[in-house]
Amino acid sequence: MEFLQLLVSGLANGCVYGLIALGFVLIYKATEAVNFAQGDFMMLGAFIALGLTNAEYMDLPFALAAVLSIGIMAVLGYALDYLVLRHLFGQSQTAIVILTIALGFVIRFVAGAIWGHEPQSLESPLALGDVHLGGLVLGMADVAIIVVTVLLTFFLFQFFQRTKLGLAMQAASQNQMAAYYMGIPVKRIQGLIWGLAGATAAIAGILYASKGAIDPNAGLMGIKAFAAAVIGGFGSLPGALIGGLIVGVIEPFAARYLAAGYSQIAPYALLLFVLVFRPHGLFSQVRTKKV
Amino acid sequence: MRIHFKTSYDHDIRLFPDLWSFCVYAALIVIAVLLPFLMGEFYLGEVTNVLIWAIAGLGLMLLTGQTGQASLGHAAFLAVGCYSCIILMEQGWPFLLAFPACGIITGVFGMLFAIPAVRLHGIYLAIATIALSILADDIIVLLEPWTGGVAGKYPSSIDIFGYEINRWVNIRDFYWLVLAVTILCTLAYRNLLRAPLGRAFAAVRDSEVSATAMGVHIAFTKALAFGLSCAITGLAGALMGFYAGAVTNETFSIVISINLLMMIVIGGLGSIHGAFFGAIVVAFLPQALSILKNAVGGGGVAIPGLESGVFGLILILFIMFEPMGIYGRWLKIRTWFELFPFARKDMFRRQKSYLKTERLR
Known part of the structure; x- marks a missing residue:
C-alpha cells in the first residue's frame, strides 16, 4: 500500500516535470533551440494566474483567470520570440542556451519585484478535496495534473504527426533553408511555437500552483524537468512525459529507501547514467550522417 | 595605420605580432606589478x-571558446x-608543491569526466555538466571526513620558503602571487594556441x-581539452579558496558555474x-550597482535578485547586438582607428546562416 501511495504521488509530481519538459521539447522540435527559461515561464504563468485569481489581487473567477493566463503567456511567448530571439536567427545552440538562462534571471527578478519573494498559494478549486481510491488518497490537484498531462501530450503528439502546421514545424527545425524553399514561413512558425510553449508553461504553472505554494525561485525546478526531457530524449513528446514520470517516481522512492544525502542526488545520478549509455536519451532521434 | 609585412611563416604565429603590441603588454604588466602602490x-x-x-x-574559455564544448559545471572543478589544495596542505605539503598538484588532480578529474562526456554533443553536454x-554540492556534503561537509574548511596561510602570505594579513603579497599565476596561465594558454594541439582544438x-x-582524433582532443581546461580552473579554485578564507559546500554552487559561462560570453x-x-564585469558589477543605488537614494534597501537580473539583461543585450x-x-x-579612414561598417557584418538539425550528425 505504501508502495502504491509513493508511486501515485510520484506519478503526479512526474507529470508536472513532464509538462515543463513538454515545453522544452516543443521548442526543440520546432526550432532546434533549448529554452532554459521554461521553468521560469511556468513560474510566471503560475504567478499571472495567481494575480488574476486571488482575492487580494484581481479576484476573477478561476476558470476565466486560467484561460486568461494561458492566453497572456502565449502572447508573451510569441512577443519574446519576435523581440529577442529573431535577432539570433540561425545562430548556434549555445548562444540561445545562454540567452535563455539570462532570460530566466530577468523573469525571476521581475516576478520577485511584482509579487514579492514570499511563497503564495493559488486560490484554486483544484486545491480542495481528496479522492479516495480503495486505500489510496489522492489530492484533486494530483488527479487533475495526471489527466491534463496525458491529454496534452496526446494532442500535441497528434498535432506534430498529423497536421500540416506540425509537419511544417518539424521541417523548419530540420533544415531551415530547405524549409524556406518549400514555402514555409520559418520565422513565423518559430514565433508560434514559442507562443505554444508559453501556453503549455502556463498550464503547468496553474496545476503546480494548485498543488502547493509558489515563489519566484520555483522556476529552478526547470532543471529537474530538463533532466526529465534529456532522459526521455529531446525531441520526443512521449519521451518527455516518460522521462518526467521516471524522475518523479524516483524521487519519493529515493527519499524513502535511501540514506539522507543520497536521495536528492538520485535524479541527477540517473541522468548521468542514462547519458553515459545512451548519449541522446532513451528515445533517441539521432542518426549518423554519412558524409 | 600599421602594415604587417610577413616574410616568414613564423610571423603568423609569433607571440607578439609586432614591437608595438609587445610594448603595450609589457607596459600593462609593469602597471599591474606596481598596482599595490597605486590603490x-x-x-x-x-x-x-x-x-x-x-x-x-x-580555463573555461579553453573548453568553450576554443574547443566549442559548453560546460555549465565548472564550479565542480573549482x-x-x-x-x-587545502587537503594536501593539511597533509604537510608545501604550497609550491600542493598548488601545481591540485591543478594536476583537477585535470585528471576533468579527463575522467570527459570519458563519458566526449560522446555528448551540444545540449546534452550542457545538461550533463549541470x-x-x-x-x-551534495557529494561535498557526503565526503564530510575530507571536505568538512557543511561546516566547511579554512585554508591555512600560504608558506613559500618561510615567507608567509595571507590574504587577510597582507593583500599585496597575495595580489602578486595571483598576478604571477595569471601571467603564467595566460602565457601557457597563448602558447598552447600556437601549438598543433591548439589548432586541433579550434578544428574540433x-x-x-x-x-x-584532417587526422585529428576527436575524442582524444576533446578529453585533452577537458583535462587542460579543468587544470587551469582547479588552480583558480585553489586561489579562490585562499581569497575567501573559508569554503563550504555552497561556495561552489551551480550559480558560480553559470556566472562563469556568462562571464566569458560577455567578455x-x-x-x-x-x-x-x-x-x-562580473567582479565589479555588484560594486557598480551599490554605487548606483546610493546615487538614487535607495542605498539601504536590499533588492533580492537585482544583481542577477541586471546581469541577465546585460547578457541578453550583448548576445542580441x-x-x-x-x-x-x-x-x-x-x-576603425587602425584603418582610418578606410574602415567600413560592413567589415564585421555577420554572415547569414541557417541552422540544420543536430539530430542528423
Missing part, C-alpha cells in the same frame, strides 16, 4: 578577485581544485567532420582578452 587595500582586493575570476575564465555541478570547434578528415568567446573583460562580446566591440573600435 587602497579594498580595491586591490577587488582587483585580485578579478584576476582569480579571469584565471577561471581562461571545488575539486580548492579542496585538493548535473555534475548539482551533484558536486569549427567542424568535427573536417577535423576528423567575448574564443579570446584571451574576453576572459579578462568578462571577469572585470554584440555576440562577440566586449572584445568584439573593442576589435571593431581598434580596427
Whole structure:
C-alpha cells in the first residue's frame, strides 16, 4: 500500500516535470533551440494566474483567470520570440542556451519585484478535496495534473504527426533553408511555437500552483524537468512525459529507501547514467550522417 | 595605420605580432606589478578577485571558446581544485608543491569526466555538466571526513620558503602571487594556441567532420581539452579558496558555474582578452550597482535578485547586438582607428546562416 501511495504521488509530481519538459521539447522540435527559461515561464504563468485569481489581487473567477493566463503567456511567448530571439536567427545552440538562462534571471527578478519573494498559494478549486481510491488518497490537484498531462501530450503528439502546421514545424527545425524553399514561413512558425510553449508553461504553472505554494525561485525546478526531457530524449513528446514520470517516481522512492544525502542526488545520478549509455536519451532521434 | 609585412611563416604565429603590441603588454604588466602602490587595500582586493575570476575564465574559455564544448559545471572543478589544495596542505605539503598538484588532480578529474562526456554533443553536454555541478554540492556534503561537509574548511596561510602570505594579513603579497599565476596561465594558454594541439582544438570547434578528415582524433582532443581546461580552473579554485578564507559546500554552487559561462560570453568567446573583460564585469558589477543605488537614494534597501537580473539583461543585450562580446566591440573600435579612414561598417557584418538539425550528425 505504501508502495502504491509513493508511486501515485510520484506519478503526479512526474507529470508536472513532464509538462515543463513538454515545453522544452516543443521548442526543440520546432526550432532546434533549448529554452532554459521554461521553468521560469511556468513560474510566471503560475504567478499571472495567481494575480488574476486571488482575492487580494484581481479576484476573477478561476476558470476565466486560467484561460486568461494561458492566453497572456502565449502572447508573451510569441512577443519574446519576435523581440529577442529573431535577432539570433540561425545562430548556434549555445548562444540561445545562454540567452535563455539570462532570460530566466530577468523573469525571476521581475516576478520577485511584482509579487514579492514570499511563497503564495493559488486560490484554486483544484486545491480542495481528496479522492479516495480503495486505500489510496489522492489530492484533486494530483488527479487533475495526471489527466491534463496525458491529454496534452496526446494532442500535441497528434498535432506534430498529423497536421500540416506540425509537419511544417518539424521541417523548419530540420533544415531551415530547405524549409524556406518549400514555402514555409520559418520565422513565423518559430514565433508560434514559442507562443505554444508559453501556453503549455502556463498550464503547468496553474496545476503546480494548485498543488502547493509558489515563489519566484520555483522556476529552478526547470532543471529537474530538463533532466526529465534529456532522459526521455529531446525531441520526443512521449519521451518527455516518460522521462518526467521516471524522475518523479524516483524521487519519493529515493527519499524513502535511501540514506539522507543520497536521495536528492538520485535524479541527477540517473541522468548521468542514462547519458553515459545512451548519449541522446532513451528515445533517441539521432542518426549518423554519412558524409 | 600599421602594415604587417610577413616574410616568414613564423610571423603568423609569433607571440607578439609586432614591437608595438609587445610594448603595450609589457607596459600593462609593469602597471599591474606596481598596482599595490597605486590603490587602497579594498580595491586591490577587488582587483585580485578579478584576476582569480579571469584565471577561471581562461580555463573555461579553453573548453568553450576554443574547443566549442559548453560546460555549465565548472564550479565542480573549482571545488575539486580548492579542496585538493587545502587537503594536501593539511597533509604537510608545501604550497609550491600542493598548488601545481591540485591543478594536476583537477585535470585528471576533468579527463575522467570527459570519458563519458566526449560522446555528448551540444545540449546534452550542457545538461550533463549541470548535473555534475548539482551533484558536486551534495557529494561535498557526503565526503564530510575530507571536505568538512557543511561546516566547511579554512585554508591555512600560504608558506613559500618561510615567507608567509595571507590574504587577510597582507593583500599585496597575495595580489602578486595571483598576478604571477595569471601571467603564467595566460602565457601557457597563448602558447598552447600556437601549438598543433591548439589548432586541433579550434578544428574540433569549427567542424568535427573536417577535423576528423584532417587526422585529428576527436575524442582524444576533446578529453585533452577537458583535462587542460579543468587544470587551469582547479588552480583558480585553489586561489579562490585562499581569497575567501573559508569554503563550504555552497561556495561552489551551480550559480558560480553559470556566472562563469556568462562571464566569458560577455567578455567575448574564443579570446584571451574576453576572459579578462568578462571577469572585470562580473567582479565589479555588484560594486557598480551599490554605487548606483546610493546615487538614487535607495542605498539601504536590499533588492533580492537585482544583481542577477541586471546581469541577465546585460547578457541578453550583448548576445542580441554584440555576440562577440566586449572584445568584439573593442576589435571593431581598434580596427576603425587602425584603418582610418578606410574602415567600413560592413567589415564585421555577420554572415547569414541557417541552422540544420543536430539530430542528423
